[in-house]
Amino acid sequence: MPHVTMERVIIVGGGIVGLTTAHALLKRGMDVLVLDAGPDSVTPSRGNAGQIAPGHPPIPSPAVPPQALQMLLDRRSPLFIPPRPSLPLTRWLVSFRLACRDRHYHNSMVTLGAMSAFSRDGFDALIEDLEANSTLTASGITDFWLTKQGEAEAEAELVWMEKLGFATTYLSGGELRARDPVWGETVRGAIVHEAGMTVDPACLCDELRRSICSLGGQVLQARSVTSLQQDHDSWSVATACGESHKADKLLVAAGVWSSPLARQLGVTVQMQPAKGYHTMLAMPQPPIMAGVLREAKIAVTPLGGRVRLAGTLELSGFNHRLDRARLEQLRRGAAAFLPGAASAQAGEPWCGLRPCTASGLPIVGRAAHNSWIATGHGMMGLTLATGTAAIITADMLGETIPSWAKPLQPKARR
Ligand SMILES: Cc1cc2nc3c(=O)[nH]c(=O)nc-3n(C[C@H](O)[C@H](O)[C@H](O)COP(=O)(O)OP(=O)(O)OC[C@H]3O[C@@H](n4cnc5c(N)ncnc54)[C@H](O)[C@@H]3O)c2cc1C
Numbered sequence: 243m244p245h246v247t248m249e250r251v252i253i254v255g256g257g258i259v260g261l262t263t264a265h266a267l268l269k270r271g272m273d274v275l276v277l278d279a280g281p282d283s284v285t286p287s288r289g290n291a292g293q294i295a296p297g298h299p300p301i302p303s304p305a306v307p308p309q310a311l312q313m314l315l316d317r318r319s320p321l322f323i324p325p326r327p328s329l330p331l332t333r334w335l336v337s338f339r340l341a342c343r344d345r346h347y348h349n350s351m352v353t354l355g356a357m358s359a360f361s362r363d364g365f366d367a368l369i370e371d372l373e374a375n376s377t378l379t380a381s382g383i384t385d386f387w388l389t390k391q392g393e394a395e396a397e398a399e400l401v402w403m404e405k406l407g408f409a410t411t412y413l414s415g416g417e418l419r420a421r422d423p424v425w426g427e428t429v430r431g432a433i434v435h436e437a438g439m440t441v442d443p444a445c446l447c448d449e450l451r452r453s454i455c456s457l458g459g460q461v462l463q464a465r466s467v468t469s470l471q472q473d474h475d476s477w478s479v480a481t482a483c484g485e486s487h488k489a490d491k492l493l494v495a496a497g498v499w500s501s502p503l504a505r506q507l508g509v510t511v512q513m514q515p516a517k518g519y520h521t522m523l524a525m526p527q528p529p530i531m532a533g534v535l536r537e538a539k540i541a542v543t544p545l546g547g548r549v550r551l552a553g554t555l556e557l558s559g560f561n562h563r564l565d566r567a568r569l570e571q572l573r574r575g576a577a578a579f580l581p582g583a584a585s586a587q588a589g590e591p592w593c594g595l596r597p598c599t600a601s602g603l604p605i606v607g608r609a610a611h612n613s614w615i616a617t618g619h620g621m622m623g624l625t626l627a628t629g630t631a632a633i634i635t636a637d638m639l640g641e642t643i644p645s646w647a648k649p650l651q652p653k654a655r656r
Contacts, residue, residue, distance in 0.1 A: 250275065254479065254503060257447075258446070265459075273458070276459070284594050292532075296362045297358060299351060307342050320575075334514045340600075351402055359408070373452070376441075381439070388578060414430075468480050475611075490612065497617060509652040509655055513617070517557075519564070523576075538553070553575070608651070615652050
């Protein structure tokens with residue numbers, strides 16, 4: 243028998259993107275080592291809203307510029323940009339403004355729609371692989387609204403969902419309350435996006451890590467990668483604790499911390515950390531249905547007998563400061579839809595940094611010689627994780643990648 247040497251892949255970053263990719267590569271027979279700077283409870287992959295929401299629109303959209311002044315000045319606004327002197331932020335905002343144009347929004351919806359449908363199929367396969375106690379639930383994600391304007395916006399998105407081929411169910415306020423009585427009389431209607439799923443994101447990361455180890459892979463924590471060097475046909479990866487690891491192939495998937503590593507691969511990644519918060523409520527009667535409160539821009543997810551409220555998008559730089567006023571806004575916004583949220587006991591608040599590109603599209607593809615990058619998933623890292631893993635795996639194995647993935651390719655550094 244000829245001796246077969248498995249190619250070793252190092253993945254920098256053990257968030258949801260790095261872990262799903264490690265899992266996919268191991269299933270295809272690669273030897274995988276994940277190096278992660280954690281354990282880190284602030285990583286967004288562990289504290290996100292847990293919604294897999296195919297067809298979710300990108301952040302830059304034609305609706306954003308008219309609200310720009312409010313975002314700059316009102317700290318209770320869901321999207322808040324406290325003014326601060328920062329050249330990278332200014333550059334990012336200029337690119338973001340260009341990405342709010344109709345044509346870019348249209349193209350992004352098509353790309354993200356295809357990618358999220360592909361990813362949704364990937365989750366079906368993943369459920370079968372993970373242990374029986376997986377918290378993945380295919381219960382749909384619902385869009386709830388209070389006002390006529392909210393209804394009009396939801397209907398405009400419904401047109402997109404139909405174009406992209408996702409099934410939906412329209413519910414009047416009465417029909418909604420017949421299904422799930424905790425929703426207030428103020429909620430005028432809702433649309434269930436049937437392809438949506440929920441999951442406890444921290445459990446999913448833990449299950450993936452276990453599965454990676456049982457497939458023969460390794461996840462090393464407390465390994466902050468500091469340098470990436472090409473060495474003939476291989477890569478040398480150095481960590482802050484003084485280790486050096488060798489790989490045939492390399493993937494950088496370090497969330498919002500990817501930019502300096504991407505530079506070492508000859509790629510420019512223009513990202514801003516977009517802070518989001520969550521709080522867990524213990525409601526005597528929690529909702530059954532998960533979804534998004536349209537006017538308040540808050541995600542509501544029943545998780546383990548409690549309810550996670552997640553939201554706010556704050557461009558205030560690399561920090562994990564919790565703004566109590568914004569946290570309180572989560573509960574106040576939710577109480578307008580779910581009266582029981584007003585008096586429910588709240589658990590320890592959390593915040594994390596989403597990796598947001600100005601274009602609203604993730605960066606997924608090949609960089610320098612035998613190296614890849616997968617980051618910039620913004621509000622959709624969980625939703626797009628298995629699709630990202632499939633693209634990177636196919637490309638590493640020399641297989642054809644779907645044509646809709648072309649706009650996600652990284653840009654060479656100028
Ligand atoms: C409040 C909130 C709610 C959200 N809700 C949803 C949702 O419902 N659905 C959805 O699809 N998305 C949601 N998101 C977005 C989603 O959480 C992110 O897009 C996703 O977690 C990004 O995953 P990632 O693996 O790219 O990055 P991360 O989760 O940031 O993981 C990166 C990992 O890399 C490690 N790392 C960093 N630097 C280094 C280094 N130098 N060396 C080694 N390791 C390093 C970090 O420790 C971390 O573990 C939400 C985000 C927030 C904040």
